[in-house]
Amino acid sequence: MFENEEGNHCCDGDILGRALKNLDGLLQMPYGCGEQNMALLAPNIYILEYLRNTQQLTPAIREKATNFLTSGYQRQLNYKDKDGAYSTFGAGPGNTWLTAFVLRSFSKAQSFIYIDPANIEASQAYILHPVSQTRSLITYASSLQGGVSDEVTLSAYITAAFLEMNMYIDGPVNASLSCLKKSISDLSNTYTTALLAYVFTLAGDMETCDHLLKHLDTVVLQEGGFLHWSQIATETSASLSVEISSYVLLAKLSASPTVEDLGYASRIVRWLTSQQNYYGGFSSTQVQPRQG
Template sequence: LTAFVMKSFGKAKRYIYIDEAYVDEAKAWLDHKQQDNGCFASVGQLIHTNLEGGVDYEVTLSAYVTAAMLELNYTTTDPVVSRSLACLKNAYPQVKSAYAKALLFYTFTLAGDELMRTTLITSLDSNSKVSGGGRHWSRANDGSAPDSLEVEMTSYVLLALMSGPKLPGFDLSYSASIVSWLSQQQNAFGGFKSKQDTVVALQALAKYSVATYSPQGAVTVTVTSPSGLKNTFNVAQSNRLLYQETRLQKVSGDYSISAEGKGCVYVQFNLQYFVPPAVPHAHSPYFILAVASGNCSVQNPALEVVVAVVYNGKHSETNMVVIDVKPLSGFVVNETSVHHVNSNTNSTDGAVKRVDQIDGRAVIYLNGLTHGSLMVYTMTIVQDVTVQKQKPAVVKVYNYYEP
């Protein structure tokens, strides 16, 4: 986190006033966390529990810190940077995860080490997955849907390719296949799976846009509905940054897209629909039980909601966990009870870091959960409006960094 803030402040200086002392003090603090072997010691809470333990975590942490320093124009002659790069190079033969290799690829690109760049991209390429014209990297032996970690590691590969000299066999067409996959992961609001992967993905896509930018060209995109109705979008230099959208008149059916002209445009279809509340998956890492009780026969009844959560995943502990409590229709969360939930900080296990009230819901941010520990949270909901034929409310629990 300190490395991220240091990098963000350093880059923001071009646009707003930032006291240089903040950046210098952060750099000095990081310098003191460097170990004798050149890598950096872990301090505080682990963000990616999937990288917990072993060589890979120390490597990813050190690579991230080193990359942050290099992005702020600290050179390889800086003693701290030099020692860290040496540690990373020595540790590379033991690195297994694609995430660690992707981050190393970016770090050594910033350091200008072409030999390590070639070694890393060769290894990464052999483990890449190609489908539907897109290329990406995933966790080993994981057949699940793409998650934030996979978006992030794929973005680091693209960022590395765009941040250094071209490597033989890895030209813009190779990068374009990565962009194709990343674009398919982008949601309707421009973000990705989480805040962390969105930051890296947008940085990588921006680098690619700079590399492929052309001052000329215009494209006309036509979207044709099943009934033959056409919607036309004109993209030229005068409006190339203008976001254009239209509502489809008929949702179901096969639509076709055609483009004429010269240039590159990004077209996205977004479909929104409602689904019944999901039944908890048998393999979910969380077990949750929510019970509401109280006297509903009185006017404006108040109900006590008790939420019990147990983490049964594959790690010894989690990072930040979010509990999203949606009250019954017509009910809102009592503010006093929210403050009571917020005071549950007597232990780091399951401690409440923050509680937000959003549209009548209570969103509880937990410091983390220990495997097998039962944590119980209580709040009060009060009826604000009488609603007939109420339906069951939903309580969701998920990992903040990998929703």
Template sequence: MSFTGYQRELSYKHYDGSYSAFGNSDPSGNTWLTAFVMKSFASAKQFIFIDQLYVDQAKTWLGQQQQYSGSFASVGQLFHSDMKGGVNDEVTLTAYITAALLELGTPLTDPMVQNGLNFLRNAFTQLNSIYATALLSYTFTLAGDQYMRIRALTILNSQAIVEAGGRHWRRESHLNVLDSLEVEMTSYVLLALLSGPVLQTFDMSYSASIARWLAQQQNAFGGFASTQDTVVALQALAKYSAATYLLTGTVVVTVTGPSPPKIFTVSQSNRLLLQESSLQVVPGDYTVKAEGKGCVFAQVSLSLYNGKRPQTNMVIIEVKLLSGFQLDKESLKPSSDKINVTLLFDLS
């Protein structure tokens, strides 16, 4: 599956090494998407074969977009702007790209990294969003800049929302509802805490409260609200899992309530196995009790059946080209804002 995704991603590659939603059909690659692909390819190299040339080409193209100030210019269009999460200005874009370069193992002496970090240091006092502060805290941590890291984390600590044993951050003047940026910025704070030396004010219990809140936002399928917050949240939770990993230990989890008791045993031999069971009686009050040594994550998923949906009198059919036929790409340019060619039939 990973190799299939790698091959598919290459279809969006431009000749100059950048990436965009429609590849060479677009006039230019997109800055954020190119950085995202570069970061993803570098991370996947330890699991599948990735041609280093594609990573280097993406990095070279990004370097061409860096301005004299050290910031990166936002070039090209992104088909789904929600993909990039809270990256919406030159500060957050520069922080994202600089962090991606550092995750690649790019040395601090690299001009792209040096200039990017200098720009971020100069822009720090003008930050006007919690998201930007959270992202920069992670970037400075990767750069080993403890002074800027502590400054950012100290500000974030004063803005944290602590409730029910969890800790998270919320957008300014935002409704009291969860959104993907809330998950993303909270994940960046956790990454900042776990990617550098442990700070006295922010010990492991502090990180645990963040991980607790993040785990509670995860849906039954393992994801979160969007693609980008899922990527960052899973990266942060994986970092936390590695930091709290124990070589030994077994935990027995017992679920009691109106249904017959359910017992789950989590040990080193099955710690990566998803264990699940259906509750026969709902609604009802259930108790989850864990005994032993280790860390486990328990989640309850409730699905409601709302009855049959009314007929819509419409059906959408995706039509692929038959063997021997060739697509006239020129005829599709006026509608290049769509990924799929669809036929719509009205059955009324």
């Protein structure tokens, strides 16, 4: 529940309301190649986290979702290389974005199922290997998904993952934050700007976050009482707009939101709910890959 600009409570922006009524449509058995498997595995984790945190997790739902997680976890290991990286089809060079996505997801899944710590440690080592005090977390190209399309964006994505996991706050992450801060002179990429706003919120650097959010205010798209962002004015990818707008929402709410922030956030939530499908989910930014 949020408050609108006048301070009144508003419940029409309930992102999870429809989803909770259709859990059978959102809880899915992961399958397919390395990317598709993770795209299906991750929602199970977030649904479990939400239900646990709101004390709505029943034994039946826990059993069903954890069975899916265990199956998806075991399947994902088929796409893991000996160096800790993951690839889409289990062959060829490791996909850095996918490896970070797996690391992020497995770290969260640990509270529900057994994840071998060695798998998490190997992926951490793979990602952190090229780090030095003068370079960002990632300094090489990778096959990327969603809006993650360049070195700065990939570094921001991985930095967010490490900050969420409370890992390596000193050293590599601080070095990456320093490099990312130097990149904010160019805010032409709306996706990157939104992601960076979330990163610096997680890092507690509210001055930099506020600077980024002020820029995002200048490119926001307003439709009635709704607010959202697109990569370009003629953006046709609803899934990418959902991802960008969600990062702005997270940046607004991850610190200590004011009443004004909550009112602003409620307008983003109302737009996000308008993009939901029948089951309460959203179209994915994942490329639908061939089944592996």
